[in-house]
Amino acid sequence: MTNPEEIQEIIENARLGKESAFKKLLNTYWSDVYRFQFAKTNNEDEAEDITIKTFAKAFDKIDLYSDNYHFKTWLISISKNIFIDSIRGKKNETLSLTKENSEAFEISDSEPSPEDKIIIEQNLAELLSYIKLLKPGHQEIINLRYFQELSYKEIAAAMNEPMSSVKVKLLRAKKILSTIIHSKR
Numbered sequence: 001m002t003n004p005e006e007i008q009e010i011i012e013n014a015r016l017g018k019e020s021a022f023k024k025l026l027n028t029y030w031s032d033v034y035r036f037q038f039a040k041t042n043n044e045d046e047a048e049d050i051t052i053k054t055f056a057k058a059f060d061k062i063d064l065y066s067d068n069y070h071f072k073t074w075l076i077s078i079s080k081n082i083f084i085d086s087i088r089g090k091k092n093e094t095l096s097l098t099k100e101n102s103e104a105f106e107i108s109d110s111e112p113s114p115e116d117k118i119i120i121e122q123n124l125a126e127l128l129s130y131i132k133l134l135k136p137g138h139q140e141i142i143n144l145r146y147f148q149e150l151s152y153k154e155i156a157a158a159m160n161e162p163m164s165s166v167k168v169k170l171l172r173a174k175k176i177l178s179t180i181i182h183s184k185r
Contacts, residue, residue: 002028007071014062022059023168025071030055030164032072033079040083048152050086054079056171130180138173145170 002010007028013021033054037047058065058078065074131142144155155170156163 004070008067011062011065011067011071014059019168019172022171023164025059026055026168026171027164029072029075030167033075036076036079037083046086050079050082052167052171053082055167056174057082059171060175127181130177130184133180134173134177137169138176141166141169141173142177 002024010021010024010028014025030051034047034051037050037054038044041047041050054075058075061078065071131139134142141155141159144150144158145152150158152163152166152170156166159166161169
């Protein structure tokens with residue numbers, strides 16, 4: 001484990017945008033945040049997704065971090081808030097009770113309407129045009145994760161890189177893509 005002075009130096013380097021600093025922070029605290037989320041969700045995929053979102057948000061807001069708190073505590077509080085938001089955001093499901101046997105049936109309309117399909121197709125075309133503005137390496141990692149739906153482990157194998165590098169590169173690619181999208185709107 002790294003001592004507090006080293007962590008502060010790494011945080012300062014991250015504030016300067018050094019990718020190696022982000023990678024060190026991710027490697028140092030990944031297990032702590034993941035374990036926290038896994039204990040909450042009891043689902044490996046959901047815990048990993050929330051952990052990634054935690055680091056993405058923390059890295060985007062690194063300038064807001066105050067060294068009055070331990071960095072791990074700050075990350076866990078971000079992670080907790082993302083978890084709470086994910087619970088609130090889950091689709092509400094309608095229950096129907098039949099009079100005959102009072103059983104509850106889940107009624108869920110997950111099929112998009114024709115109008116929704118058109119909007120999705122238009123948004124996808126627009127998104128693809130934005131992705132084409134990224135550097136080839138960022139395009140590749142976005143494609144592997146979101147269009148081919150590969151796991152981080154599969155991406156690491158395909159790119160012949162450590163999983164921590166894949167996670168950092170994906171975070172950076174998403175941040176750059178977000179910046180491009182916001183600048184074009």
